[in-house]
Amino acid sequence: MSIFTHASEILEARVNHFLNKAEDPAETLDLSYEKMIESLQDSKRHLADVVTERISLENQMAQAQKAADKAEADAKMALGAQREDLAKAALGEKEVALQKIASLQAAHDNVAAQAQKLTDYEQKLQERIEQFRTQKEVMKSQMEAAQSEIKVGESMTGIGDGLADAGDALRRAQDRTAQMQAKAQAMDGLMAAGVLSDPLDQRSQTDKDLDQLRASSGVDADLARLKAEMAGQEPKNAAKDDDKAAT
Template sequence: MSIFSRVVELIHAKTNAVLNGMENTDETLDLSYKKMIGALQDVKRHTADVVAERMSLEQQMIVTQKSMTQSDADAHLALSKGREDLARQALTAKAAATTKLQSLQAAHDAIQIQESKLSDYCVTMQQRIDAFRTEKEVMKAQNCAATAQIKVTESLTGIGDQMGDAGAALQRAKDRTDHLQAKAAALDSMVATGVLSDSLDSRTQVEKELDSLRSGSTVDDELAAMKAAMAPVPGT
């Protein structure tokens, strides 16, 4: 395969992908349905024209048949009156009417066949449209359900924009909280070890430690005194 052919295939693939992404399935189905309805209406209008033409031929056939009957009656009347010349003219008119009737009948038979075919086609087309409408609605419902499922899944998994942003914000908040807690613990440790001191406390580190020992000793002495006072006296 040449490089040019490969490039053409890639362009076609990209174009199809773009078109698929832009296409609204529901709108496409509805548009196809409307086109089918329009085509059916055209066929029905054409069928109506054929029916009108058939009825016009039938009317002409009735008039021609009456003309034939009248010419035949006129021929009999003229001949009974001894007017063979008039009888001949009447029979000639009858023959012309007979020829016309045959032509009308042939045209009528042909257009009736066409009308029958068009009527059958209308029925078949209507059945297909009904089936397409049902399938269209089912497919639209399935597309709606699938789209909803995708959105829910994307939201739950964080793929979607809204839940994804919320998840990212929550993670950032957690990271910040962890950082602040670690910083607070570090500061407490530094204060405890004397690396940092209270700016309002002027004592040195040594003085602070001694005061802590004194406080602890005072508490211990007081606790021992309380125990001794509460201890039972022997012999009582």
């Protein structure tokens, strides 16, 4: 394969790819249907012209037949008047009329056959157009249903623009939330370690540690007091229970 042939095949493939994307099958079907209708209209016009020609020939044949009948009547009248010469002349006119009728008849037969062919063709074309119209509407409905199914599938799988954007936004929000939570945890740890401090709290780190120790010691002392009080109440309650049992 030459480089020119290969390049030509690549170009043709790209052109076909572009046409497949640019072409709307529904519009193509409608355009084909319109062309078939135009073809039907053309066939009807041709049929009308042929039928007009056939009728014109029939009218000429009728006139020629009238001329032949008149010539024969004239010949009879001339013979009745003992004018054989006039009778021959009239019969000569009759012969010309009959020859004209024969020529017109031959032309009429050809035109009539052509008209019949056009009529048959028009009927077949009209039936084919009706079949195509039905097939076209069915195909368009199937394509619309398939396109709708594809769009739904794309949306559900994230291939389309709908859920894909929503999924990206959700992931960005989740990442942002995780970052904020990590930052909050880091700040809590730094504040607990004394690296960061409240700007409104003017105490030194030593004062903060001492205050925390005092608070913890106070809690421990309060807890010890409550334990001692509860321990002192338990013997008294036990003595009362013994007196009630003795009585």
